[in-house]
Amino acid sequence: MVVWNRESLHEVSLLSALQSLGEAIDAAWAEQHYDAASFPELAAQALAEGMLHLGFSLEATLSAVLTARQMPAQEPGRGLLTLTLARWPRFLFELRVLGEPDPSLQSHRVPGAFQLLSGEALASSWVFDPEDEINEGFAWGRLELDRVEWLRPGDARPAAPGRQIVHTSVTLDDPTVMLVLRATRPSVLGERRTWTPGASLDLSQIPALVLLQQQSLEVMQHVSAERFDEALGQLLTRLDVASAFFLLMQSARHLAEPARRERVLVGLNAQSPAWGRRFAEALDEEVRRQWLLRRRGAWTGTEHRRLWALMLTLPSRKALLDAIHQLHPGEDALELALGWVRSLALAPAQNPNDPNALGVELNDTTSLILRAMMESDDMPSVLRRLGEVYEPEDVRAQASRIASVCALFRRAPALQPLLR
Numbered sequence: 001m002v003v004w005n006r007e008s009l010h011e012v013s014l015l016s017a018l019q020s021l022g023e024a025i026d027a028a029w030a031e032q033h034y035d036a037a038s039f040p041e042l043a044a045q046a047l048a049e050g051m052l053h054l055g056f057s058l059e060a061t062l063s064a065v066l067t068a069r070q071m072p073a074q075e076p077g078r079g080l081l082t083l084t085l086a087r088w089p090r091f092l093f094e095l096r097v098l099g100e101p102d103p104s105l106q107s108h109r110v111p112g113a114f115q116l117l118s119g120e121a122l123a124s125s126w127v128f129d130p131e132d133e134i135n136e137g138f139a140w141g142r143l144e145l146d147r148v149e150w151l152r153p154g155d156a157r158p159a160a161p162g163r164q165i166v167h168t169s170v171t172l173d174d175p176t177v178m179l180v181l182r183a184t185r186p187s188v189l190g191e192r193r194t195w196t197p198g199a200s201l202d203l204s205q206i207p208a209l210v211l212l213q214q215q216s217l218e219v220m221q222h223v224s225a226e227r228f229d230e231a232l233g234q235l236l237t238r239l240d241v242a243s244a245f246f247l248l249m250q251s252a253r254h255l256a257e258p259a260r261r262e263r264v265l266v267g268l269n270a271q272s273p274a275w276g277r278r279f280a281e282a283l284d285e286e287v288r289r290q291w292l293l294r295r296r297g298a299w300t301g302t303e304h305r306r307l308w309a310l311m312l313t314l315p316s317r318k319a320l321l322d323a324i325h326q327l328h329p330g331e332d333a334l335e336l337a338l339g340w341v342r343s344l345a346l347a348p349a350q351n352p353n354d355p356n357a358l359g360v361e362l363n364d365t366t367s368l369i370l371r372a373m374m375e376s377d378d379m380p381s382v383l384r385r386l387g388e389v390y391e392p393e394d395v396r397a398q399a400s401r402i403a404s405v406c407a408l409f410r411r412a413p414a415l416q417p418l419l420r
Contacts, residue, residue, distance in 0.1 A: 014052060014061050015068075018086040018093050021050050025181070026088050034090060036111050036183065040158030043091075043113035043181045047156035054154070056117045058177055061095065078102065080175060087184075094180040098171050101296070103289060103312050105143075105166040105194035108159045112182030114169075115156035119176030122309040122323070123157065123169045124148045128200050130163075137205030138242035140278060143198040145315060148323045150306075166194045170309040195249060196285045196315065199278075201242060210243045214250050221254050228254065229263050237267040241275060244268070248279055252286040253294075261287070291359075291413040298350035298357040307340045316420045317374060337418065338371055344414070360412045369405050370415070377419050379403060 025046050032038040065071065065083060072087040079098040086093045091112070098119075105126060125146045130139035143166075151157070151169065159167070159182070169178075191203045213235065221228045232251055236244045248264070255261045261283055269276035292312050299308040306327070314320045321333040328336055347357035355361045362370070372385035382402065386395045395402070409415050 013064050014056065014095075015064055015085055017050070017052060021046060021052075022086050022088055022091075022093065025091065029090070037160075039091075039111040039183055040113055040160045043111075044115075044156045044158040047113055047115040047179065047181055048154070050115075051154060052179060053115065053117045056153075056177070058097070058118065058175070089184070091181060091183050094182070096178045096180055098176045098178060099174050101170045101172075101293070101309070101312070103168055103170050103293070105168050105196075107163050107166050107192040107194070107200075108161045109191065110183045111159070111161055112180060113156055113158045114181070115179045116151045116153050117177040117179050118153055119171055119173035121151045121169045121171045121176060122148070122306070122313055123151050124167065124313050126166045126194070128164055128166055128194055128198065130200065131198075134241055135205075137202035138245070139200045141198045141200070143194065143196060145319050148314065148319060148326075150323070150326060163192060163200060166192075166200075168313060170313050172305045172309055195282050197281055199245060199282055201246060203246070206243060206246050210239065210246065214247055217247070217251060225254070225260075229260055233264045233267050236264070236279075237271050245279065245282070248283055249286055252283055253290045255283065256287055256291065288413040288416060295350050295354070295357070295359070298347065298354075299344065300347070301343070303340050304344060304347070304357070307337070307344070311414055311417050314417055317418050320417055334371075334374055338367070338374065341370070341415070341418075342367060358412075359414050360408060366405055369402060370409055370418075373406060373409060373419055377406075379406070382406060 025043065028042055028046070029039060032042065072084045072092070074082075074084050075094075076082070077094065077096060079096050079102075081095075081097040083095040083097075084092055085095050095117075127144050127146050128139075128141055129144070130141040132140040134140065146165075192200060193203060194200045217228060217232060217235075220231055228251075232247065235247055239247070251264075255264060261280070265276055265280055265283070268279060289312055292308060296308060299305055310320045310323055314323065321337060324333040324336055325331075341358060342362060344358040345356050345360070345362040349356050349359075368386060368389060369382060372382040375381070375385065379399075379402075383395055383399060386402065410419055
């Protein structure tokens with residue numbers, strides 16, 4: 001149990017509060033003989049009981065840092081700013097100021113915990129079950145959603161290391177501030193990323209030459225998109241499978257056009273159809289996520305931002321509707337989701353090539369088609385649902401056009417999770 005002298009944060013700075021809390025954490029962990037497995041829960045409890053969010057001010061904290069005569073040794077981090085605020089021999093406190101959301105799924109390298117100090121985030125945990133171990137750094141397998149929750153200031157959660165459990169926290173506010181309490185014990189794990197539908201890669205295993213080739217491809221994209229596609233396609237057939245996958249995922253933002261994706265993968269499909277199918281599925285999902293990331297600025301309302309985070313993070317309609325139910329218990333989550341989608345169809349687009357913020361046009365009839373697809377995504381059910389509103393003969397006569405609308409919705413990046 002962590003016991004510390006909790007003073008009012010209006011009277012002491014965050015730095016001072018962390019010193020007091022850190023001493024209590026060190027004493028409590030010593031009672032556990034500094035067992036690494038016990039640290040995540042202990043750390044999460046300490047952050048939750050510390051209630052450091054109540055008086056937190058990012059401006060005041062930054063001012064304290066800017067006027068400090070010395071700070072603990074710093075380490076590279078993520079986001080707009082990562083500050084090591086306090087350090088003990090076995091753990092440290094980091095303040096992370098996050099700007100643009102990072103939806104990537106990652107494994108924790110060391111035991112610890114985190115707490116949201118300001119903003120809102122959609123946190124998810126996934127279980128990765130490796131089925132095809134390519135080497136010590138790359139595996140293909142099944143990725144299944146384990147838990148989804150909305151985090152608000154004061155919420156603290158443990159973070160246990162390991163490859164099988166992966167996490168992401170998609171922030172809804174810019175900036176969002178997070179306090180991280182983590183062990184400093186070196187880890188044998190590299191920085192590991194996981195991609196949908198199921199690929200896990202230790203980035204430390206990627207050779208320096210491949211990193212150089214990835215940077216060269218970025219420059220090539222500015223010179224000639226056609227030459228970029230050709231060079232990437234050739235590399236996919238020459239490199240080891242882990243390096244090829246890494247290059248493809250890093251290049252996804254340039255491959256929004258289906259024709260370019262097919263051109264890049266043609267050589268790999270001929271050489272190894274199984275890997276071609278796997279790469280194509282992962283690439284399609286990454287392109288969809290990149291579409292959403294580029295249009296975040298158009299989803300401005302509170303519910304729009306929440307829907308954006310859900311679309312970016314969750315794999316299926318059930319998971320998405322369950323998460324909406326957490327926010328609005330007792331209400332019809334499907335009707336809420338459809339209402340948010342309709343309002344996005346009325347919001348202005350950020351991208352000049354889009355008809356609206358949603359990316360597809362909706363009217364009364366197509367909204368009804370979308371609702372029918374969300375209830376049961378098979379054509380007989382969709383036609384039957386429409387036949388309850390319109391004359392059945394008219395619906396049957398328009399069946400081919402209705403099928404075209406359904407196909408358009410299935411391709412729409414902002415709608416795909418609702419239709420799985």
